[in-house]
Amino acid sequence: xxxxxHAFTVDxxxxxxxxxxxxxxxxTQSRLQVGLxxxxxxxxxxxxxxxxxxxxxxxxxxPGVVAELAASGHEIGCHGQNHRFVYKxxxxxxxxxxxxxRDSVAAxxxxxxxxxxxxxFSIRRDSLWALDVLAEExxxxxxxxxxxxxxxxxxxxxxxxxxxxxxxxGSLHEVPLTPARVCGRNxxxxxxxxxxxxxxxxxxxxxxxxxxxxxxxxxxxxxWELDPDxxxxxxxxxxxxxxxxxxGLTERRLDRLLSSYxxxxxxxxxxxx
Numbered sequence: 001x002x003x004x005x006h007a008f009t010v011d012x013x014x015x016x017x018x019x020x021x022x023x024x025x026x027x028t029q030s031r032l033q034v035g036l037x038x039x040x041x042x043x044x045x046x047x048x049x050x051x052x053x054x055x056x057x058x059x060x061x062x063p064g065v066v067a068e069l070a071a072s073g074h075e076i077g078c079h080g081q082n083h084r085f086v087y088k089x090x091x092x093x094x095x096x097x098x099x100x101x102r103d104s105v106a107a108x109x110x111x112x113x114x115x116x117x118x119x120x121f122s123i124r125r126d127s128l129w130a131l132d133v134l135a136e137e138x139x140x141x142x143x144x145x146x147x148x149x150x151x152x153x154x155x156x157x158x159x160x161x162x163x164x165x166x167x168x169x170g171s172l173h174e175v176p177l178t179p180a181r182v183c184g185r186n187x188x189x190x191x192x193x194x195x196x197x198x199x200x201x202x203x204x205x206x207x208x209x210x211x212x213x214x215x216x217x218x219x220x221x222x223x224w225e226l227d228p229d230x231x232x233x234x235x236x237x238x239x240x241x242x243x244x245x246x247x248g249l250t251e252r253r254l255d256r257l258l259s260s261y262x263x264x265x266x267x268x269x270x271x272x273x
Contacts (some may be wrong), residue, residue, distance in 0.1 A: 005266025006217040007175075008050040009191075010039065011117065012058055012066075015224035017083040017232070018120070019239055031230050032062065035223030038251055046258040049073045050243070051266040053117040053143070054108075055164050056081035056101030063108035067068065070109045075265040077115035078105050078139075081162070085152075086118045086144075087127040090210070095133050102137065114273040115266065118144035121153035121177065131174070132167045139171035141272040143218065148179050148188045156186060161215075173272040180206045180215040191220040195253055196246040203253070211261060215266075216269050226249045 011018075015035075018026050043050055052066075052074050059066050070076050080086075081101035086094055098116070106112045115140050123130050123144040134142055142165075147158040158176060165172045179186035188194050189206045210217050224230055228247035235243065267273035 002262075004048075004269050005211065005262045006219060006262035006264075007266040007269040008043075008258075009117070009218060009220045009221050009266055010050055010052045011055075011220060012036075012052045013055045013079065013083060013222060013224075014058065015227065017055060017057070018224075019221065019233075019235055019243055023082050027061055027231070029231070030061070032058065032065070032223060035225065035227035035232070036065070038226040039221065039223050039254075042189055042251070042255055042258060046052070046257075046263070048258060049075070049265050049268075050263070051075040051077055051091045051115065053077040053079040053115070054105050054113070055079045055083055055119075056104040057083070059101075059104040059108040066105065066108035067110065070111075075115070075267050076105060076111075076113050077117060077143075077266075078102050078108040078113040079117055083119040085120055085123040086130050088122075091129055091133060094130055095137070098133065098137060102139075111137055112138065114140045114167050115175075116144065118141050118142075121146040121150075124153060125155050131165050131172055132169065133165040135165075135169040135172045135238055139172065141267075141270075143175040143177070143266060145174055146177040146179070146188065147186045148177075149186075150188070158185065162272070173270070175218060175266060175270055175272060176264075177220065178210070178215065180210065190217050192222065192225070193242040193245065195221070195257070196225065196249050200253065200256075203257075207257070207260065218266065219263065221250070221254065226254070230249055
């Protein structure tokens with residue numbers, strides 16, 4: 001049997017971690033298991049092992065969940081500690097956040113995570129120094145760069161496929177999120193809000209085009225996107241427009257996508273760990 005064609009990745013965080021709330025205002029109500037249970041059911045149905053980039057705060061609160069994911073064959077990566085934008089931290093602050101998260105995830109999983117993904121994909125041109133810190137701290141790969149234009153993230157002219165980054169501490173694999181190339185522009189499509197918001201015909205067309213071209217797509221999702229009943233709170237319009245949009249479609253669309261292609265762990269698809 002051939003290996004997986006595309007990488008399925010999960011940013012393991014609570015519903016309130018990605019909406020730019022200060023840590024001291026985070027709600028105490030957890031709904032992690034609601035969306036995660038639905039997601040794991042889909043992955044098991046389609047025989048998919050995935051890469052879970054685990055937030056340190058989640059690993060500290062739910063170490064048993066992380067241990068079970070690892071025991072089930074999923075790859076465990078690091079998603080930082082408190083879901084802070086990398087480019088809003090100093091290098092010293094980023095290192096502290098990274099090391100605490102790495103240690104929290106390692107304590108739960110039983111081994112140090114080899115890969116990292118920044119909250120909000122926030123390694124941009126103004127925070128590429130973070131790649132040096134990752135290499136210094138022993139990470140073997142990063143999957144934070146998104147080669148698109150977005151108000152939160154993006155390096156539009158970054159390579160669309162994995163590449164090596166040379167740092168003073170050695171080389172680091174960069175596995176960017178996968179955009180589609182349309183009329184000379186990079187457009188996002190491969191998961192998250194794009195899976196929910198884009199018309200399904202556009203999703204089908206773009207995935208089929210990438211697959212025919214032999215591209216290995218990095219797909220991503222958050223467990224809360226499979227929990228349309230999680231609390232609705234007042235948010236800036238731009239944040240609310242993507243966070244709450246069409247959540248009821250996620251599970252069905254994800255089921256269709258997993259039925260269509262062979263997905264696996266990021267380290268299996270790209271041999272980076």
